[in-house]
Amino acid sequence: MRPLGPASEAPAGPRSPHLMVAFVTVTVLAVGSALSPPHMLLFGMVAIGTAFAGASARPRGVLAVGCYAFVAAFAVSTWQGMLGTPDQILRLLLVAGIIPISWAIALHLRLLLRATAEAAGERGMLAAIVEQSTDAIIALGLDGTVLKWNAGAEGLYGYRAAEMIGESFTRVLPAERLPVYERWLAELNAGKHVILDEAPRIRSDGTAFLVSVAAAPIRDESGRVIAAATTERDITAKKRREAEERQALERSARAARMESLGQLAGGVAHDFNNLLAIILNYADFLTDEVTADGRRDLDRIRDAADRARSLTGQLLLFARQEPTQVENVDLNEVVSSSSELLSRSIGTNIELVCRTHDQPLPVRANRGRLDQILLNLVINARDAMPDGGMVVVGTGPTPDGGTRLTVADTGCGMTAEVRDRLFEPFFTTKPADRGTGLGLATVYGIVEDAGGHIGVESSPGAGTTFTVELPRADGPAPGAAGTSAAGPSQGHGEHVVVLEDEDFVRDAVLRILRENGFRTTALNEHDPAATVLDDADLLIADIALRHRSGPEVAAGLRRHHPGLRVLFMSGYSERDLRDRYQLDDSVRIVPKPFTAAELLAAVGDTLAPTAADSGRGRPG
Ligand SMILES: Nc1ncnc2c1ncn2[C@@H]1O[C@H](COP(=O)(O)OP(=O)(O)OP(=O)(O)O)[C@@H](O)[C@H]1O
Ligand SMILES: [Mg+2]
Numbered sequence: 132m133r134p135l136g137p138a139s140e141a142p143a144g145p146r147s148p149h150l151m152v153a154f155v156t157v158t159v160l161a162v163g164s165a166l167s168p169p170h171m172l173l174f175g176m177v178a179i180g181t182a183f184a185g186a187s188a189r190p191r192g193v194l195a196v197g198c199y200a201f202v203a204a205f206a207v208s209t210w211q212g213m214l215g216t217p218d219q220i221l222r223l224l225l226v227a228g229i230i231p232i233s234w235a236i237a238l239h240l241r242l243l244l245r246a247t248a249e250a251a252g253e254r255g256m257l258a259a260i261v262e263q264s265t266d267a268i269i270a271l272g273l274d275g276t277v278l279k280w281n282a283g284a285e286g287l288y289g290y291r292a293a294e295m296i297g298e299s300f301t302r303v304l305p306a307e308r309l310p311v312y313e314r315w316l317a318e319l320n321a322g323k324h325v326i327l328d329e330a331p332r333i334r335s336d337g338t339a340f341l342v343s344v345a346a347a348p349i350r351d352e353s354g355r356v357i358a359a360a361t362t363e364r365d366i367t368a369k370k371r372r373e374a375e376e377r378q379a380l381e382r383s384a385r386a387a388r389m390e391s392l393g394q395l396a397g398g399v400a401h402d403f404n405n406l407l408a409i410i411l412n413y414a415d416f417l418t419d420e421v422t423a424d425g426r427r428d429l430d431r432i433r434d435a436a437d438r439a440r441s442l443t444g445q446l447l448l449f450a451r452q453e454p455t456q457v458e459n460v461d462l463n464e465v466v467s468s469s470s471e472l473l474s475r476s477i478g479t480n481i482e483l484v485c486r487t488h489d490q491p492l493p494v495r496a497n498r499g500r501l502d503q504i505l506l507n508l509v510i511n512a513r514d515a516m517p518d519g520g521m522v523v524v525g526t527g528p529t530p531d532g533g534t535r536l537t538v539a540d541t542g543c544g545m546t547a548e549v550r551d552r553l554f555e556p557f558f559t560t561k562p563a564d565r566g567t568g569l570g571l572a573t574v575y576g577i578v579e580d581a582g583g584h585i586g587v588e589s590s591p592g593a594g595t596t597f598t599v600e601l602p603r604a605d606g607p608a609p610g611a612a613g614t615s616a617a618g619p620s621q622g623h624g625e626h627v628v629v630l631e632d633e634d635f636v637r638d639a640v641l642r643i644l645r646e647n648g649f650r651t652t653a654l655n656e657h658d659p660a661a662t663v664l665d666d667a668d669l670l671i672a673d674i675a676l677r678h679r680s681g682p683e684v685a686a687g688l689r690r691h692h693p694g695l696r697v698l699f700m701s702g703y704s705e706r707d708l709r710d711r712y713q714l715d716d717s718v719r720i721v722p723k724p725f726t727a728a729e730l731l732a733a734v735g736d737t738l739a740p741t742a743a744d745s746g747r748g749r750p751g
Pocket of ligand 1: 511542570
C-alpha cells in the first residue's frame with residue numbers, strides 16, 4: 132500500500148529528468164548553432180529546450196531553463212556578430228515567448244499531478260480504514276453480489292474475502308429473512324439509505340448472531356446507483372447485556388415491590404390477628420352462656436375466624452414473618468414422598484412425571500412448607516391444563532452449588548402482564564370462588580425466607596416452568612426454638628400482671644386467666660410505680676404497645692424485680708420481633724390470635740421451673 136501523507140510538492144524528484152534533458156538540449160543546440168555557419172541562424176532552436184522543461188511540471192525549473200536558453204541564444208548570436216540585428220531580436224523574442232508558455236504548462240501539469248496524488252492518497256486512506264475496521268464493510272452489486280468484503284467481514288462471518296466475492300449476500304442470511312433483504316436491496320437500488328437496528332445473520336459455522344446495519348447506495352460520476360456499501364456491527368453481546376440489565380432491573384423492582392407489599396401484608400395481618408384474638412376468645416367465653424342454637428352460631432363465628440386465621444397465616448408467610456422450624460431435608464425425598472398425593476390432586480387427564488436427581492440434595496427448610504410449595508405449583512399447573520397435559524417435577528443441582536426444584540407444565544402459559552404480577556398477594560386470574568391469589572405469594576415468601584429464589588419462564592400457549600433455587604444445607608439443622616413443652620396449665624392462685632393496650636384483648640386475657648385459677652392485675656403502660664409487681668409471678672406484655680415496646684417496659688420493671696418472669700404476646704412475626712428487640716430464645720412469645728388453651732399452655736411453659744431456677748429458687 133502507498134504510504135499515507137500529503138501529496139508531494141513536485142511529482143518528479145529535485146533532479147527532474149525533464150529538466151536535465153532540457154538543459155542538455157539547450158546546451159547541445161547552443162553549441163551546435165555556435166559551430167554552424169552564422170547565416171544558418173540556428174541559435175533560436177534552443178527554445179526547444181524550454182519547451183521540454185515544461186514536461187517537468189516544475190515552473191521554477193522551466194524559468195531557469197528559459198533564462199539559460201535566452202542567455203545562450205543571445206551569447207551565441209552576439210558571438211556570431213549579430214548583435215542588434217532583426218534576426219537576433221526576432222529569435223530572442225521567440226526564445227523569450229516560449230518561456231511563459233512552458234511555465235504555464237508546467238504549472239498546469241503540477242496542479243494536475245498534485246490533485247491526482249491527493250485523490251490517490253485519499254483512496255489509500257479509505258482503503259486502510261475499510262481494511263482496519265472491526266465492523267464488516269461490504270460492497271454489494273445491484274443484484275446483491277458481494278463486490279468487496281473487508282477483514283472485519285471475514286472476522287464477523289468466518290468467510291474469507293475470496294470465498295465471498297462474486298457470491299450472493301443471501302449466503303449469510305437466514306431463509307426467513309430473504310423478503311426483508313429483497314426489500315432493502317430494492318430501496319438501495321432506488322438510491323435510498325437503509326438503517327436496521329437489529330438483523331439476524333448466520334456465520335460460516337452455522338451459528339446465528341445479530342448485527343446492526345447501515346447501508347448506502349454508491350453512485351458513479353453521473354449520479355447513477357452502481358452498487359451499495361453496507362456496514363454491519365455485531366450486537367449480539369450488547370443485546371445480551373441489555374437483556375441482562377433489564378432483567379436485573381426488573382428483578383430488583385419486583386423485589387422492592389414485593390418488599391413493600393410484604394410490609395403492608397404483615398401490618399394488615401398483625402391488626403387482623405389482634406381482632407381475631409378478640410373474636411375467637413369472646414366466642415369461647417360465650418359458649419357456656421348460650422343456648423344450643425346460639426352455640427351453633429358461635430361455631431360458625433369460630434369457623435370463619437379460623438379461616439381468617441389461616442389467611443393471615445398465609446399473608447405472614449408471604450411477608451416472611453411467620454416463624455418456622457427448619458430441618459435438613461432432601462429435596463428428592465420431598466418430591467418422591469409427595470408424588471402420590473400430587474397425582475391424586477391433579478386428576479386423571481394430567482400425567483405427572485417426577486425426575487429426581489440421583490444424588491441427595493439437602494436443603495435447610497421446613498418440611499411442611501416445601502410440601503406446600505410443591506402442592507401450590509402443581510395445583511397451578513393443573514389449573515392451567517383444563518384439557519389435560521403433563522407436569523414434570525424435577526430436582527437437580529445448580530451450577531453455583533445450590534439446589535433446584537422445577538415444576539414444568541404444558542398448559543396455557545401466561546402473558547407478560549400476568550408473569551409480572553404473579554407473586555403479588557391476591558393476584559389471580561381465576562374466578563373468585565376458585566383462587567385467592569395467595570398461592571404463589573406464599574411460595575415466594577417461603578422461598579425467599581429460606582434464602583432462595585423463584586423464577587418463571589412462560590409465554591401464552593407455550594407452557595410454564597417454575598424454578599425454585601434453594602441453598603444447599605451444609606451442616607446440621609439448628610435446633611428448634613421456643614416450642615411449647617407443657618399443655619394448657621391451670622392456675623393455683625399465681626399472680627399474673629397483664630400489660631396490653633388493646634382493651635378487648637387485655638380483657639380477654641384477664642378473663643381467661645381468672646377463669647383458670649390465676650389472680651390477675653391489668654398494668655398501665657405508663658404506670659411507673661408498678662407496685663403490683665411486688666408479688667407478681669408473671670408479667671404478660673404485648674410487644675408493640677402504642678407508645679413504648681413491651682420488652683422496654685419489661686426491662687425497666689425487671690430492674691426492681693429481677694426475678695420477674697415475662698411472657699410476650701404479638702401479632703407480628705416471632706423471628707422479626709426477636710431480631711428487632713434482641714430477644715433470645717429463652718424469652719417466650721405467644722403469637723396472636725391465640726385460643727384460651729394456647730395462652731394457658733404458654734403461661735404454663737413460662738411458669739415451669741427451669742434449670743436456672745434450681746440454682747436460684749423460683750421467684751414470687
Ligand atoms: N402454571 C401456570 N400456568 C399458567 N398460569 C399460572 C400458572 N401458575 C400461576 N399462574 C397464574 O398466576 C396466577 C396467580 O397464581 P396463584 O397461585 O398465586 O393464585 P391462584 O392459583 O389464582 O389462587 P390460589 O393459589 O390462591 O388458589 C393464577 O391466577 C394464574 O393466572
Ligand atoms: Mg394457585
